[in-house]
Amino acid sequence: NAGVTQTPKFRILKIGQSMTLQCTQDMNHNYMYWYRQDPGMGLKLIYYSVGAGITDKGEVPNGYNVSRSTTEDFPLRLELAAPSQTSVYFCASSDRRRSTEAFFGQGTRLTVV
């Protein structure tokens, strides 16, 4: 049971480039989330999804897009990367039907230069 898997673990982007952060979970969880964590700070919710085909904005959605075509996958797309998007990105999932806690991936450390 792999849990929540994020790729890549590290990435350096140039300003204006685009990339997709991948997130897959194998726990059949209905809820999935993308967070960013800036140094010394808490978690800020970017987007979340309550099930396949349903996504919604979190606190800081600007500059990002998501899709949820399957229960397992929840990719995060960065378009036109900016230095302000330098952060650590965490994907998480949870099973609301059983009120479980959120399980986190290992994170993606992104630097935009």
Add this chain to the structure above:
Amino acid sequence: ELKVEQNPLFLSMQEGKNYTIYCNYSTTSDRLYWYRQDPGKSLESLFVLLSNGAVKQEGRLMASLDTKARLSTLHITAAVHDLSATYFCAVLTQGNNRRLIWGLGTSLAVNP
């Protein structure tokens, strides 16, 4: 709008001492979670508190929830260096599309 406040944000303590981290939240919720994060690592779930008066313990950590006071505490007993980490509380919103609202975290350093 639900807000979550943790205090203290930074805590330096000696091994063997006891201390409590507090998590206050502003509106009604029936779910509260505590997580641990080691430097450069992901978040690990510690406790899930689901009802008023819930108390959970794991080793030197004990968490409790008072939904009437909208307060959770994470009590550390006889701290050891291995407990050095950042501790987050997160509270689940009510209503449709429930989501977690996070505190800023408490950075704990346990010194010999």
